[in-house]
Structures are given as C-alpha cells and as structure tokens.
Amino acid sequence: xxxxxxxxxxxxxxxxxxxxxxxxxxxxxxxxxxxxxxxxxxxxxxxxxxxxxxxxxxxxxxxxxxxxxxxxxxxxxxxxxxxxxxxxxxxxxxxxxxxxxxxxxxxxxxxxxxxxxxxxxxxxxxxxxxxxxxxxxxxxxxxxxxxxxxxxxxxxxxxxxxxxxxxxxxxxxxxxxxxxxxxxxxxxxxxxxxxxxxxxxxxxxxxxxxxxxxxxxxxxxxxxxxxxxxxxxxxxxxxxxxxxxxxxxxxxxxxxxxxxxxxxxxxxxxxxxxxxxxxxxxxxxxxxxxxxxxxxxxxxxxxxxxxxxxxxxxxxxxxxxxxxxxxxxxxxxxxxxxxxxxxxxxxxxxxxxxxxxxxxxxxxxxxxxxxxxxxxxxxxxxxxxxxxxxxxxxxxxxxxxxxxxxxxxxxxxxxxxxx
Amino acid sequence: xxxxxxxxxxxxxxxxxxxxxxxxxxxxxxxxxxxxxxxxxxxxxxxxxxxxxxxxxxxxxxxxxxxxxxxxxxxxxxxxxxxxxxxxxxxxxxxxxxxxxxxxxxxxxxxxxxxxxxxxxxxxxxxxxxxxxxxxxxxxxxxxxxxxxxxxxxxxxxxxxxxxxxxxxxxxxxxxxxxxxxxxxxxxxxxxxxxxxxxxxxxxxxxxxxxxxxxxxxxxxxxxxxxxxxxxxxxxxxxxxxxxxxxxxxxxxxxxxxxxxxxxxxxxxxxxxxxxxxxxxxxxxxxxxxxxxxxxxxxxxxxxxxxxxxxxxxxxxxxxxxxxxxxxxxxxxxxxxxxxxxxxxxxxxxxxxxxxxxxxxxxxxxxxxxxxxxxxxxxxxxxxxxxxxxxxxxxxxxxxxxxxxxxxxxxxxxxxxxxxxxxxxxxxxxxxxx
Numbered sequence: 001x002x003x004x005x006x007x008x009x010x011x012x013x014x015x016x017x018x019x020x021x022x023x024x025x026x027x028x029x030x031x032x033x034x035x036x037x038x039x040x041x042x043x044x045x046x047x048x049x050x051x052x053x054x055x056x057x058x059x060x061x062x063x064x065x066x067x068x069x070x071x072x073x074x075x076x077x078x079x080x081x082x083x084x085x086x087x088x089x090x091x092x093x094x095x096x097x098x099x100x101x102x103x104x105x106x107x108x109x110x111x112x113x114x115x116x117x118x119x120x121x122x123x124x125x126x127x128x129x130x131x132x133x134x135x136x137x138x139x140x141x142x143x144x145x146x147x148x149x150x151x152x153x154x155x156x157x158x159x160x161x162x163x164x165x166x167x168x169x170x171x172x173x174x175x176x177x178x179x180x181x182x183x184x185x186x187x188x189x190x191x192x193x194x195x196x197x198x199x200x201x202x203x204x205x206x207x208x209x210x211x212x213x214x215x216x217x218x219x220x221x222x223x224x225x226x227x228x229x230x231x232x233x234x235x236x237x238x239x240x241x242x243x244x245x246x247x248x249x250x251x252x253x254x255x256x257x258x259x260x261x262x263x264x265x266x267x268x269x270x271x272x273x274x275x276x277x278x279x280x281x282x283x284x285x286x287x288x289x290x291x292x293x294x295x296x297x298x299x300x301x302x303x304x305x306x307x308x309x310x311x312x313x314x315x316x317x318x319x320x321x322x323x324x325x326x327x328x329x330x331x332x333x334x335x336x337x338x339x340x341x342x343x344x345x346x347x348x349x350x351x352x353x354x355x356x357x358x359x360x361x362x363x364x365x366x367x368x369x370x371x372x373x374x375x376x377x378x379x380x381x382x383x384x385x386x387x388x389x390x391x392x393x394x395x396x397x398x399x400x401x402x403x404x405x406x407x408x409x410x411x412x413x414x415x416x417x418x419x
Numbered sequence: 420x421x422x423x424x425x426x427x428x429x430x431x432x433x434x435x436x437x438x439x440x441x442x443x444x445x446x447x448x449x450x451x452x453x454x455x456x457x458x459x460x461x462x463x464x465x466x467x468x469x470x471x472x473x474x475x476x477x478x479x480x481x482x483x484x485x486x487x488x489x490x491x492x493x494x495x496x497x498x499x500x501x502x503x504x505x506x507x508x509x510x511x512x513x514x515x516x517x518x519x520x521x522x523x524x525x526x527x528x529x530x531x532x533x534x535x536x537x538x539x540x541x542x543x544x545x546x547x548x549x550x551x552x553x554x555x556x557x558x559x560x561x562x563x564x565x566x567x568x569x570x571x572x573x574x575x576x577x578x579x580x581x582x583x584x585x586x587x588x589x590x591x592x593x594x595x596x597x598x599x600x601x602x603x604x605x606x607x608x609x610x611x612x613x614x615x616x617x618x619x620x621x622x623x624x625x626x627x628x629x630x631x632x633x634x635x636x637x638x639x640x641x642x643x644x645x646x647x648x649x650x651x652x653x654x655x656x657x658x659x660x661x662x663x664x665x666x667x668x669x670x671x672x673x674x675x676x677x678x679x680x681x682x683x684x685x686x687x688x689x690x691x692x693x694x695x696x697x698x699x700x701x702x703x704x705x706x707x708x709x710x711x712x713x714x715x716x717x718x719x720x721x722x723x724x725x726x727x728x729x730x731x732x733x734x735x736x737x738x739x740x741x742x743x744x745x746x747x748x749x750x751x752x753x754x755x756x757x758x759x760x761x762x763x764x765x766x767x768x769x770x771x772x773x774x775x776x777x778x779x780x781x782x783x784x785x786x787x788x789x790x791x792x793x794x795x796x797x798x799x800x801x802x803x804x805x806x807x808x809x810x811x812x813x814x815x816x817x818x819x820x821x822x823x824x825x826x827x828x829x830x831x832x833x834x835x836x837x838x839x840x841x842x843x844x845x846x847x848x849x850x851x852x853x
Contacts, residue, residue: 027441030778072700077768079689079775081697096695098775125712132715132738136659141553245656247549279486280474290483293539296547316550318542348491355493358512362442363782365695 003357004367006381010202012210016189016217020209021371022202023195025364031102031198033082033095033109034368036376038191040089042159042225048178050166052186053086054123054130055179060084061122063115068122071108080105084112088159089227089306090376096365099199103208110212116183123176134168141243141250141417142316148239148415149252153310158228160307188218195371197364227307230256238414249319249418253329254312257406260304260377267394267402268302268311273349274341274399275332276300276313283335284313287328294321298329304377311406319418326414334409340396354388423791423800424615430631431603434622435791435800437610439784443512445611446788447519449527450506450796452606453599455579456572456726457638462587464579465595467500468544472592473507474498475536477529482536485522492518495785500577503725504796505599510785513612517621523607524625527600537589545585548578555657555836556733562651563663563834567729571642601632606795610788639726642667649832657838660736662746665729665832668721668825672798678821679730680721681813684769685761686752687719687732693786694779697772704732707752712737713745725797729832730825742835756822761815773810 002008010022044051060082062068075082080097082105093113097105137143147163154161166174194213196205233255258265276282280290281299288298298315313333317325341349360366361384374383426434454466476482489496494511496519507526509519551557561576568574578584607626609618645667669675683690688699699705699717708714716735722728736745780786794802 028778028782030775030782069701072698076688076697076699076701077771079697079772081695083698096779098778101775125710128712128737129709129715132659132735135738136555136657136735139555139656139658243656247552248546278490279483286483289543291539293542294546296543296550316546318546318549348487352490352493355491355512356495357493358442358444359493359495359510362444362784363694365782 003384004361004371005385009371009381010206011381012206014189014210014214016214018189018192018194018213018216019375020206021193021195021375022205023197023367023371024200024202025197025367026199028364029098029199030364031097031099031196031200032364032368033093033105033194033196034365034372035093035192035194036090036372037093037113037187038221038224039091039186040087040159041162041164042089042228043186043222044182046157046162047170048174049162049170050130050164051174051178051182052091053164053166054126054171054174055182056084056086056091058118058123058126058179059112059116061126062117062119063111064117065115066108066111071112074104074108078104082109082112086164088164089225093194102196102200102205106208106212113187114216118176118179118183120176123179127171127174130165130171131168134165134171138168139243141246141248142314144241144243144417145250145252145415148241148417149254149310149312149413150415152237152239152415153233153256153413154230158230160309185220186222188221189213189216190218190221191224193372193375195368195375197368197371227259230308232256233408233411233413236410236412236414238416241415241417243417243419246419248316249322249416251315251317251322251325252312252415253326253412254310255407255412256308257302257311258304259306259308262308264398264402264405265304266390267398268406270346270349270353270391270394271336271341271399271403272300272302272311273352274345275336278349278352283332284329287332288315288325292324292328294318294325294328298325322416322418330409330412333407333412336403337407337409340400343396346396346399350391350394353391357384357387423804425800426619428602428623428627430627430629432626433606433795434619435606435608435795436615436618437787437791438613438615439610439787440612442784443612444510444784445513445516445519445609445613446508446510446785447516447523448506448508448608448788448792449523450504450606450608450792451599452503452604452796453505453635453637454501454503455575455577456502458572458575458579459638461583462591462595463575463583464544464577465587465591466505467577467579468540468587469592469596470498470500470505471540471544472532472537472596473526473530475533475540476531477525478531479525479529480522488518494519502573502577502728504793506792508785508788516613520621520625524629527602527605528629530596532589532593532596534589537592541584544578545581548581548584551578555655555659555838556661556663558653558655559661559663559834559836562653563665563832564729566649566651566834567645567665567667567832568642570640571726572639573642573726573728599635601635602626602629603631604635606792608788608792608795610784610791642727645830647829651832651834653834653836654839655836656840657836660740660742660838661836662734662736662742662749663834664732664749666825666830667727668730669727670725670797671723671802675821675824676721677809678813678817679825681766681769681810682756682818682821683719683721683730684772685765685818686756687717689769689772689776690720692776692780693789694776694782697776703752703755704749707748708734708745711748713740713748723793723797742837746833753822753826756818757826759819761818763815766813766815766818770810774807777807
C-alpha cells in the first residue's frame, strides 16, 4: 500500500508558527480535522485546576458573531462535528464533515478558537454539567483507581498529578472571567498543528486554513513549557479507595515510563506489547484472565507523553481476588526484568507492529491522528516509511535493558478502588 | 460504491461479497442467527458465553494460538453477542485472509468446550457482568427491559442473569453451540480488496463441505401488547440520578422503523452508524432539558432488531433535580411531536445528518462488512444499501403518525435510578507504603 510519506503529505508552516499537514484520500466523501494547540493544564495555576479544560469546552458556547445555537446549527445541520478538549500539555482539536462542508466547518473552528466570548449564563451551565459529570465519575471504580494511581505516582505540582478536568473542589471556583483571561493569555497560533485528511485537494485545504488562521498572532501567548521531571520511585506505595455498593474492584499498578522523546520508547512499546498487549492481552492476560480466570480485562500500557507518562497495568477483578491478581501481575513484571524475551516473542511482536499499519491507516481519523503525532513528536514525514526498519532494529537485549530501566517489581505504585 | 453480490451455498450458508479496493485489507464476518432473544430462563447469557468459548480452541487451533497468529499478521479479530445474533470477525491484510476463512470454518463445527476452559471462563464472564454492574445505568437498563418485556426474550440482559452464570453447565453451552452453529443458520460476509469470483471459490471449498444441520427452531415468544405505563425504580449507592424511558416500537424491517429513526434525530440527535457520532446540542431535548439545566445530558436511539424492541430515551439529571419535574418536561416535548409540531427544516436536517453519518461509517471496511451481515440478519443486506433512500422518503406526516402511534403513555416503561447513601458512605481513603 502507499504509505503517507514526504512524497504525498503536504506540509506547510505559516509565519505565525502553525504547521499544516494535508493528506488526500478520496475513498469516502468525508474529511477529518485533527490537531492541537500549545495550551493545557500545565499552563493553569494549581488552585484553578480544570481551568484549561473548561476553557477548551467553553469555546463552543459563543463568539463575537455567533451565539451557541448558531455555532451548533452550523455543524449539526450538515452532520459535522468539532470538539476541543484540554489535555496536560496540549489541547486537542478534532472535527469531521462531508468534504463539501469543510469550508463552513473551518469557519466555525477558527471563530471559536479566536473569538470566544464565554457568556456567563453558559459558563454557569457548563460548570453545573461538569460537576454532575465529576460526581458520577467519583463513583466509577476505574476512574478512581486511575486517579489514585496518578496522584500517588506524581508529586503535587506535577501536571500529571491533577486531573485535567478539575475536581469537585476546584471547578466551582472557575468563573467566566477566569476563562476569558486564560484564553487571552494562552491561545494562539504558535506551535499549533492542524491536519486535514480526506476528499479534498491538498492545495485547497492549505488555502482554506491559511485564510482563517494565517493572521492569528497572540503576543501574550507564552513559550512552550518544558516537560516536568519526576523523581524515580524508591518504594512501593498503595492507595485504596472504598466505594460502597460496587460489584467489582479496579486495580491500576505501575511506574514511570519513558516519554515519547526517550530513545528507548520503541523498545518500551515492544516490551509492553509482550507484557500486556500481544495476543489476548499479552503475558498478563494469559496469567490473570486465561489461566487464573480472575478478570475480564487485564492489560498493560505504555503511553509516552511529552513528559514521561506511566507504564502501567489495568485490571478489573472480584474484590476477593485483588491480592492474587496483584501477585500474578507483579510476577509477570518481574519476569520482564529477569529474562530476555524469546526470539519468537520478539519476532511475533515486530510482525504485529509492522503488520498492523494498514489497519491503523484505514480511516481518515487513523491517518489524521498518526500524522498529528508524527508532527508533535518530531518524527519526520518519512516516519511510516522508516517504521519497519525502526521496529526491526530493536533487539532482545534492548528490550531487557529497557524493561530493567523502567520496571522494578519491588517498586510499584498501586491505585485500587473497591467496594 | 461497488456492487454487492449474494450467494447461497448448497448447505444453506448465505455469502455476501463486496469488493472495496481502497486499502489492501479484507474483513471477514460470520454471523449466526441466535442471540439473547432466543434464551430460556435458566440459561440466560448462554449465547454470549458460547461466543467466549469459541476463542478457547479447536484441535487445529489450540487455545491462544489464534490470538498470536492474527496479531502476527497485523490483523484484528473479535466477536460480539447481541439480542438477535452472535458474530465473529477478522480484519486482515488481504494476502492473509485465508487464515480467517479457515479458522471460522473450523470453529463453526470443531470448538472443543473443554470443561476446564468452561470453568475458567465462568469467572471471567462473572467478572464481565460485575464490571458492568459498577455502572448505575446497567442496573437501570436491566430493570427497564425486564419490565417492558414480560414474555419475550428481550427481557434479560445479553450478559445473562447472575444466577444462570453461576449454574450453567458445559452441556448447556455445548448443546446451544451444536444446535445453532450450522451453515444454514449463518451469514458470511467479505468486504475488501479481493476478486469476488476467486473469493467465492475459496469460501465454497472451505464452507461448502460443512453439512447442513437441522434448521434450528429459535426460541422466541411474542410480547403481548402493553396495556398501560409501567414504572421501575432502582435505588443503590451512588451519586448521579438517571431516567430511562422505553417505548415499544416495530422491528427494523418495518417501514415505521425509518420514520422513528428520523423522529429520534429531531428529538435526541442523530444515531451514529458506527463511524463516530456527532453532537446533539440542537436537538429538541437538549434545548428543553439541558439548556434549562434540568439534565446534564440526553441520549436516545432506535435499535435494529428482528422482533419489536424499544425506542429508548436516557437522561442524566443535573445534581439536585427532581426526577418527576424532569420527566414532565420530557413529556412536554414528546407531546409537541404527537401534536404534529415538526418543521420541514428539521426533517431536511435529519436527512443530511444521516448522509454524513453514513459516509463516516463507510470509511472502514470492517464497519461496512458488519452492516451487511447485520442487515441481512434482520432483513436483507439491501436494508443497509438502501438506508439513505428510505430515510429520504420519510415525510412530515410520517413522523407525526409514528409519534402518535408509538409515543403513547400506555406504551412506555419508565425507570429511575435514584442514588442512596450507603452505610459508612463518603468513601474511605487509605494510603500506605509497602
């Protein structure tokens, strides 16, 4: 298959720092937008946790020339969608429409990003909706176990310690004025990435974006924040949350992983696949689900991130089996650090990573997200062309060294939410 | 879009093929016409559990071998059990499709149901149900369906009742498999980068040799007419309050189904077709319930089913709101529809939305193959191919008519999930070093 590469991706950098990537795909009559802005919860003051995420969502509540209904009618009337969501270091944009409607969708996107008014009645309503949703999530074992894990793994003050959406304590303090000030001080074209994939000529897409964003300069926009460092884990820690009335316990267990920029990120991905992905959730799935019958899901993840995100295992188990499941998971983590994976394991996982590309790149969204990440993490336009060589350059020794570098079965952080 | 061809093998297997050459991938589905609808009391959840057992090995492919083989080839595979069907699929790089064809032919007849694997899977399935039970809306939906269907098999959850998951035997599972997994009860679909004539020959070689079985007598008892509103209430520890309302509506092959689909688009927002959804902030219920701060979210949807099922509306209430007040506001909007207060603009918008959502769903061949198999199971693959044309034909009068016919108070089941404070509530929080 023809892979997206320097030969067929159009990449343009505007004077104001916006990078545009376009990939033509006329297989369906739709088109997607994928992108991100240089803003997130890392840029908000600690006592206003959730400000960045609420600002992102509130952009769609009104602009200088469009009210709430006008914005949403412009999109929904044609079956289009835009969403803006605040993360830790970046704020993500996604959108989709029929190709014929892309100019109108980009009109709305540019307007909500550049000219939001944060109308007070809407901000009050949004705050209430956010609180209701946080109340419901406060009863979700998987969410609570994950939060307990992050809060235990990352010290207070680190962006990953606090939830991007804020807390039941912080969200009530967020006002329309806070949102207005945060937008003015942080939103702008600098380091923005915008990707378009679908049934549109690349040159046309570039011009549509240039016309709407080419003059977006915000002198107040800060420089990019350097990703925060974290001290290594020195001992195991366990945080347990009790939620009455639940049937199942959730366990999140792990440690610090590599950042996306770490030279051993690819080796860590392959190691993680052996540990908790390949086949039916890797070695952990085999031990916890297939042999132990303890869980419907038990898998591991290594996510990367601009700063090091966790390398962790997630499992949902009967409350009586928490300790047994932790033991089995810990045994598998230990094994990764004690013995090299077999030749077959390595070959299987390399084949999986490279063989999976056609499926990953089947839809416009799959291509768009891949191109966005290539740009964000500085992979270059020929990343996919070189991908096979990169995967096959990883050795068994690399995997063992990487597992030993990050994982230690005697130093694991655990978040558990149980009835 | 390229044309679809349909073939019936001598043993009764229905084969549907569609060439799509945009990516070097093929998706292969085998769907059996049996689901939770056909389960008797005592063995609820058997269809779903059998689905799990089909991943537990045959003589040709021992347990775990295929998980690895498929990943090694860069493919993906999975299965799903629904009210009316149990379906399996593989999506693979085109040159490796033979593995998918072989493995589905093999497990149509050779799954082992090793008693040890049955035991180990019992706890996995109980864990799956317990995971679902952690969500308040699982309990609410279970109660609403249970009340709406007194006789018909749609009354229990697909996962099954806990007591049946604890007591079902290996023989219950194996008998269900042997009775229903026959070529004459199955639909096979390939979509992707292949030549149809060659593909059909491969399929005939592998599946044509499987003998037809006795045509399964599907257990299904028709639901009598509902004679008045039914109400259920779930009280459990938690924080959010939820309302679910279900109205009995016709099966997916009934012309009124499409009229209800348009009605839902106007009332609650357009249904996704599996290619990702869109927002519903211009829908009537969002305006009436979320903008007025009665609810934090609204959702509604029609379901494609073999027998008449439910049109369901789900509301997440804003903290502190009285459910009865919210329920009344919901009925005011439903009454507007029943009085015929619907505009041409809303109708046109619903049709345009459907066109976009349909286009999104065709981006992935896996989704296309699913729809062809699914549509053939409850009507005909033409249902999917003709979906947009049939929505296009719906008129304002049609929407008014179905609102009057189906959205009657006597035809609905209303459920509340009301959180209560448990003993020792306010979650405990412990942190300790190990």
